[in-house]
Amino acid sequence: MPNVPRSKVGIVACSGEELAEGTVTRLAALRVLHELRPHETVTICLPLFLAGGENDRAFARVHPTITLDGCDLRCAARATAMHSATPAASVVVNDLVAERGLAKPAGRRRLNEAGRQAVDATAAQVALLVDELITTDTAAMPAPALEPDADTTALRGCVPRGERVAGK
């Protein structure tokens, strides 16, 4: 039997408009979704958790999520845990930048070179975490009829899996 991915991973970025690091989370999430792991990931709008996105909440309850936060407030991680389920992994851009010895990102609207490097590093880290979370096996499980709400990436036929903690 062919090996097929059991699950998709939800990416929840804080997108914080006030800080350059928030922009980094947004662009890194989109890089993973559109370029690095397009078949394994979907994005989830953080505000939809509270503003009526029942399908988004449900998706994040039964699928692993990776949260991307710009700062130590960790809004995405905390809100995901509060309104849905504990994220399987989380990345904080501030921490990642410090760990990698990168310069501090600047330019919340148009990132500077340091910000673009932070996007590269964050996206690469998230792609690695996606690979850790996605398991391939032959276990056949029924696919839930989950579909995200209006402003999220379409997904169908994703199979729920247990939570697994990886990364930070």
Place this chain on the structure above:
Amino acid sequence: MSDIRRKVAIVPCSGIGKPYGTVSREAAYDLCEELRPDTTELVALSRLVMGDEVARQTVATCPAIAIDGCKLMCAATMVRHSGGTVAREVAVLDVYRHHKDLKPEGIAELNPAGLQLARVLADEVTETIDALAPPLPARGGTGGGDA
């Protein structure tokens, strides 16, 4: 004399799935960084979602303009949920309907039409901001100034 002035909270939706969310974000930056930097305050929606006290206090004390990228109107919903007053609710789609030539494309990076749509939206909102938080009159005796 102190310069404690009323500000208007600008709350874009943060939508990440479609270009309209990016337009809302871009319009918010247009307002807060270029058009009305002295009378607006950008509020990150993620902080409202999390119940951050500073963000909640801002929308509780300042009238808010919510800029939403889709019909779910997350920004407006969250402002109200946080105890704030939505002085004006702007849907990017409504603005686009009146400017069909400005079709936004690109989420990470908007095309020129999307950037222009954001600017049009922002321009339309400045009138509301000025009514809620009038700009300071020009200082100095010559009638000049850049306020």
